[in-house]
Amino acid sequence: MRSYTLTAPAKINLYLEIIGDRPDGYHELAMILQSIDLADRIELHSIGNDSIRVRCDRPEVPTDERNLAYQAAELMATQFPEAFSKYGGVEITINKHIPVAAGLAGGSTNAAAVLVGIDLLWNLGLTQSELEELGANLGSDVPFCVAGGTVIATGRGEQLSPLPNLDNIYIVLAKYRSLEVSTAWAYKTYRQQFSDSYVRDTANLAARAAAVHSGGIVKAIFEKNTAEIAQKLHNDLERVVLPAYPQVLQLREVFATQESVLGTMMSGSGPTVFALIESEQQAQAVKLKVRETIPDEDLELFVTRMTTHGIQIVSSGKD
Ligand SMILES: C[C@@](CO)(OP(=O)(O)O)[C@H](O)COP(=O)(O)OP(=O)(O)OC[C@H]1O[C@@H](n2ccc(N)nc2=O)[C@H](O)[C@@H]1O
Numbered sequence: 001m002r003s004y005t006l007t008a009p010a011k012i013n014l015y016l017e018i019i020g021d022r023p024d025g026y027h028e029l030a031m032i033l034q035s036i037d038l039a040d041r042i043e044l045h046s047i048g049n050d051s052i053r054v055r056c057d058r059p060e061v062p063t064d065e066r067n068l069a070y071q072a073a074e075l076m077a078t079q080f081p082e083a084f085s086k087y088g089g090v091e092i093t094i095n096k097h098i099p100v101a102a103g104l105a106g107g108s109t110n111a112a113a114v115l116v117g118i119d120l121l122w123n124l125g126l127t128q129s130e131l132e133e134l135g136a137n138l139g140s141d142v143p144f145c146v147a148g149g150t151v152i153a154t155g156r157g158e159q160l161s162p163l164p165n166l167d168n169i170y171i172v173l174a175k176y177r178s179l180e181v182s183t184a185w186a187y188k189t190y191r192q193q194f195s196d197s198y199v200r201d202t203a204n205l206a207a208r209a210a211a212v213h214s215g216g217i218v219k220a221i222f223e224k225n226t227a228e229i230a231q232k233l234h235n236d237l238e239r240v241v242l243p244a245y246p247q248v249l250q251l252r253e254v255f256a257t258q259e260s261v262l263g264t265m266m267s268g269s270g271p272t273v274f275a276l277i278e279s280e281q282q283a284q285a286v287k288l289k290v291r292e293t294i295p296d297e298d299l300e301l302f303v304t305r306m307t308t309h310g311i312q313i314v315s316s317g318k319d
């Protein structure tokens with residue numbers, strides 16, 4: 001039986017603008033997504049029957065069909081029934097390092113790893129864009145998780161254009177373990193409160209998304225100007241999440257008062273807050289300082305950095 005081990009990195013949102021409503025009920029977005037060096041480890045084993053099994057070292061993560069990794073395997077089995085019956089089922093073991101329900105795309109990146117891994121396990125030879133297209137059926141952030149790096153994402157998040165890779169910027173992540181924000185709630189509340197400012201006609205939607213391509217943060221990314229990137233961070237969902245979750249607002253404020261923090265923002269629908277910092281040493285010092293200021297054991301802090309890659313294969317085997 002064959003096996004693959006892969007790493008599945010988390011993401012942060014350097015930019016998230018909600019442009020309008022879509023006929024499919026989702027929101028039209030303009031985002032800049034960035035892979036970070038905090039990753040789950042996914043093992044895939046062919047098993048000699050037709051079942052899909054998921055195991056995870058975090059009890060709060062469901063291992064049945066609610067798991068995005070399970071859904072990814074099921075999608076591959078439906079799309080490629082001949083390969084499924086030839087190679088048999090898969091057992092997926094997830095080693096979680098990415099905080100769950102954090103705005104860091106933990107589930108989406110696990111699903112992306114399963115797509116990439118099953119493509120290898122079943123010798124399908126799919127291209128990256130075919131894998132991204134499959135991923136879009138599972139969640140808006142899955143195509144990006146297949147691609148990785150630094151990317152502009154438009155549409156509902158699935159239309160990707162690559163940007164020059166960033167990798168030497170350090171990040172401190174802060175998240176309260178017990179705090180979860182529902183992505184659906186965040187978008188729904190935004191719609192209720194701010195839909196007056198939505199762009200209504202399709203031509204303008206596209207024009208607005210195109211404007212982001214030439215906007216300030218993209219220019220700063222092309223110039224690799226870290227201080228300017230940090231100044232131009234933006235996330236519309238903060239407008240609904242910060243007032244509803246004072247702890248998230250407090251993290252933003254504590255980061256903002258640290259001298260070496262170049263910029264701070266909530267990632268995605270939260271509740272993780274990140275800070276961009278020039279060096280690892282400064283990032284470790286910021287982590288210590290935040291811990292001192294908020295000595296709450298419920299608060300998780302990580303030092304990580306931007307990374308240029310998406311899903312990576314660590315090893316393969318035959319048993
Ligand atoms: C907010 C973001 C920012 O990167 O990330 P997370 O905070 O989840 O990591 C994404 O837009 C989330 O992507 P993802 O988590 O894959 O979302 P999906 O499963 O597709 O959708 C979850 C729910 O969010 C809402 N949704 C999502 C994407 C979008 N463009 N418009 C929406 O309105 C819908 O209500 C949908 O039911």
Ligand SMILES: Nc1ncnc2c1ncn2[C@@H]1O[C@H](COP(=O)(O)OP(=O)(O)O)[C@@H](O)[C@H]1O
Pocket residue numbers: 060061062066067068069094099100101102103104105106107108110111183268269270
């Ligand atoms: N493989 C997975 N890893 C983590 N969470 C998962 C997974 N599959 C499904 N979920 C569920 O998805 C929800 C969102 O988790 P996650 O993907 O980590 O967050 P986010 O979308 O905010 O980045 C959680 O409530 C969790 O139960």
